[in-house]
Amino acid sequence: MKQTLIAALLCALGTGAQAAGTLKVCAADNEMPYANERGEGFEDRIAEKLAAAMDMKLERVGFSDARYVVRDLLDKGKCDVMIGVDAGDPRVATTRAYYRSSYVFVTRADFGQDITGWDSPAMQSAHIGVVPGTPAETMLVQIGRYPDSFRYMMSLGGNRAPRNRYVRYDTEKLIRDLAAGEIDVAVAWAPSVARYIRSAAVPLKVTTVPAQAHKSNGEAVNFHYDTSIAVRRDDTALLGRIEAALAESRSDIEAVLRAEGIQPLPPAPVAEAHKDGKG
CATH class of the missing domain: 3.40.190.10 (Periplasmic binding protein-like II)
Known part of the structure; x- marks a missing residue:
């Protein structure tokens, strides 16, 4: 019995270590130019840069209906990160903006x-x-x-x-x-x-x-808005790690935006409410 318990604990620890090394990103299956299931969107590439800066394996968790991503995926722990979220979205905790457009x-x-x-x-x-x-x-x-x-x-x-x-x-x-x-x-x-x-x-x-x-x-x-990365509202530890990774990968992310043809605006002087929709 004791050996069985030890084996179970070791298995759990191993699983936790693997999970800790994986960045699970909520990603649309068909929402170009942002993302698709083949990873061809510019937010797919930003997710890759972020995972690399955090030294984590990227795992995409796909969705087809953007209305329920926070409720059904993020809040339930099926994914941990959302790319391209309106800064200050009250449903989640957001990083400092990584671009303004x-x-x-x-x-x-x-x-x-x-x-x-x-x-x-x-x-x-x-x-x-x-x-x-x-x-x-x-x-x-x-x-x-x-x-x-x-x-x-x-x-x-x-x-x-x-x-x-x-x-x-x-x-x-x-x-x-x-x-x-x-x-x-x-x-x-x-x-x-x-x-x-x-x-x-x-x-x-x-x-x-x-x-x-x-x-x-x-x-x-x-008509001008900031875009951030989001995590669950109570996941302050992950939010801090992502903030650090954004700073580290800033030049890589800017290169992704330039390649896409996006010309970011200067940072906003004050925080603004999230936009009605990117469209």
């Missing part, structure tokens, strides 16, 4: 009209494409362009209504349609379209959306 206005280079804000004259006549559920959709309502943009917005999700189900919106299609002349202006979270802009069939012009716009009631709508 913005939404962008994208047009064909030959469009012939400058768009610098939501009040630019071209925004009243151009065919505009945005991702549903983002601050850009909010501003379409404010400038009176939501009804005539609705059908196109739904096409980005395969015309599937998001009620009671997760809908993936295709930002590659957004840029492809822009290049083909099916829309005149695309408004999107810059990291979600950077690679598609670089590979577009025609030259495109990219303009940073101003940091804030306002609704008719004066409420601010933010």
Whole structure:
């Protein structure tokens, strides 16, 4: 009996040591350009750099429905880390931001009209494409362009209504349609379209959306946000290790962002609320 107990303890210790050397990252199976099950997204590459800096083996824990990742995977211990989370997300503990970015206005280079804000004259006549559920959709309502943009917005999700189900919106299609002349202006979270802009069939012009716009009631709508790495709210030990690894791998992560075509903004002077959605 005693020998059996000792053997069981040794087995448990061995398992714990193996687990301690593995970084279990929640990763989308089909959410490009961020991640996919083949590890082709830029957040997949950031996870690799992070694991290397921590001298840990990377294990991807895949998911298909982003709505339940925290509840069903992170909080239940099935994975330990989430890449690309809004800084300050109240559901989790987040690191210092490892990059800051913005939404962008994208047009064909030959469009012939400058768009610098939501009040630019071209925004009243151009065919505009945005991702549903983002601050850009909010501003379409404010400038009176939501009804005539609705059908196109739904096409980005395969015309599937998001009620009671997760809908993936295709930002590659957004840029492809822009290049083909099916829309005149695309408004999107810059990291979600950077690679598609670089590979577009025609030259495109990219303009940073101003940091804030306002609704008719004066409420601010933010377009610049910080991105962090997240762990469970009570996992302060792992959070500290990741903070150290981020500092160590900073140049590697910046290289990943540059390769993706992402040009980070300067750090925010103060913390901001998390964004409505990257899109």
